[in-house]
Amino acid sequence: MSDFTFDCTTDPVEAEVxxxxxxxKMALINAHYRNFCHRFLCKLKDEExxxxxxxxxxxxxxxxxxxNKSPEHIQVLKSIIDEQSGAARIQDxxxxxxxxxCQSAKSAIDHVKRR
Structure with missing residues (x-):
């Protein structure tokens, strides 16, 4: 028996969100949460x-x-936000x-796919 609790979901909305x-979150981390250094490097046209x-x-x-697909999706995000610590909530x-x-997001994704 394991000492770890494993959280998994069978809810497709929760899994999708x-x-x-x-x-x-991984993209935020790789971009250093768009901090000053990251923005400065972007201005210098650093490839990475x-x-x-x-x-x-x-x-x-x-x-x-x-x-923004549905109210259920938004509710799942709100529950994720509620589980975060105050510092993480401010940072993320x-x-x-x-x-x-969600119309603006859908058109933005379509624009990116056309590139």
Missing amino acids: SQAIAGY ALENERILVIQEKQCRFVV KYSNLIEPS
């Missing part, structure tokens, strides 16, 4: 910083699309992913 948030920024923008758009800013309409 969690997967989208995980991709977005620009690539990390490009990936972050794509992940953010995809995540917005997933989160997941609440900024919630939009009144």
Whole structure:
């Protein structure tokens, strides 16, 4: 028997939102949460910083699309936000992913796919 508790879900909405948030979080980490250094390197046209920024923008758009699919998706994101510590909540800013309409996110993803 294991001492670890394993959290898994059979809820497809929760799985979809969690997967989208995980991709977005990894992109945030790779872009150093868009801190001053990252932004400065982007201004200097550093290839790695620009690539990390490009990936972050794509992940953010995809995540917005997933989160705003339905009220259930938004509720799952809100429950994830509620489970975060105060510092993580301020740093990640997941609440900024919630939009009144997912139409803008969908058109943004379509724009990225056309490139």
